[in-house]
Amino acid sequence: MGLHVAIIMDGNGRWATARRMPRIAGHRAGAATVRRVIEEAPAMGIGTLTLYAFSSDNWKRPVEEVTGLFMLLGEFLERETRALVEKGVRFSAIGRRDRLDARLVRMIEETEAATVGCGTLHLRVAIDYSSRDALLAAARDGASTREEVSALLGGAPDVDVLIRTGGEKRLSDFLLWESAYAELFFTATAWPDFSNGELGRILEEFRSRDRRFGAAPAVAAFALR
Ligand code: IPE
Ligand code: IPE
Ligand code: MG
Numbered sequence: 001m002g003l004h005v006a007i008i009m010d011g012n013g014r015w016a017t018a019r020r021m022p023r024i025a026g027h028r029a030g031a032a033t034v035r036r037v038i039e040e041a042p043a044m045g046i047g048t049l050t051l052y053a054f055s056s057d058n059w060k061r062p063v064e065e066v067t068g069l070f071m072l073l074g075e076f077l078e079r080e081t082r083a084l085v086e087k088g089v090r091f092s093a094i095g096r097r098d099r100l101d102a103r104l105v106r107m108i109e110e111t112e113a114a115t116v117g118c119g120t121l122h123l124r125v126a127i128d129y130s131s132r133d134a135l136l137a138a139a140r141d142g143a144s145t146r147e148e149v150s151a152l153l154g155g156a157p158d159v160d161v162l163i164r165t166g167g168e169k170r171l172s173d174f175l176l177w178e179s180a181y182a183e184l185f186f187t188a189t190a191w192p193d194f195s196n197g198e199l200g201r202i203l204e205e206f207r208s209r210d211r212r213f214g215a216a217p218a219v220a221a222f223a224l225r
Contacts, residue, residue, distance in 0.1 A: 002047020003160045006175050011166025011190030024068040029192035040196045048122045048156050052174050056130035077107040088120030094154050095129030131176040161206050165191045
């Protein structure tokens, strides 16, 4: 079925500022990283890839930056839908849609519909997303078991690997329920500079970690010391 890898794509703005470029140039460079990662993800054993593109708290940013980010998202959907279908990538958006531009919502729905039968990779992009709000919505919709909550949060498997680029070590309201036993990776690399090589090294370390889910460690792990 493949791993569920979730990425907080952070550091675009600082990447651009360090190069004396406007922050939106960092977001544009970040979009190129998204394309590269999607390209390689299936070969790396990733079955589900959830990317944090716009948090519900990102509305606090200057309107030009917000507009620019949504323009880039629209561009991505418009330009990539055909390639996604060809690669067998199923696209879903998670997050609120009622505050998004109607045109962007239509593009999201069209890409979702065009790729609904694809099975090589499930690409989930979090837009106007807040994990706490998603949990509240699930509760409001009557979820009362773990299975029901998971289903109302989109039905994806639990997160195996959670990566945050850009140097900060926090979750910023991303996939709080789904990451209960995720392995966490924080890298100082800004998202525009994040490479598939680094992703590969993270997955290699992930595979060497002992995921116990609360159980006692295997006896062999002690015997080796
Ligand atoms: C991540 O990069 C992209 C979004 C949050 C939309 P930032 O824009 O947060 O970049 P920094 O953290 O300011 O460098
Ligand atoms: C988290 O990054 C949201 C996204 C990457 C889309 P932020 O840059 O918004 O997070 P904080 O403000 O540093 O916690
Ligand atoms: Mg940031």
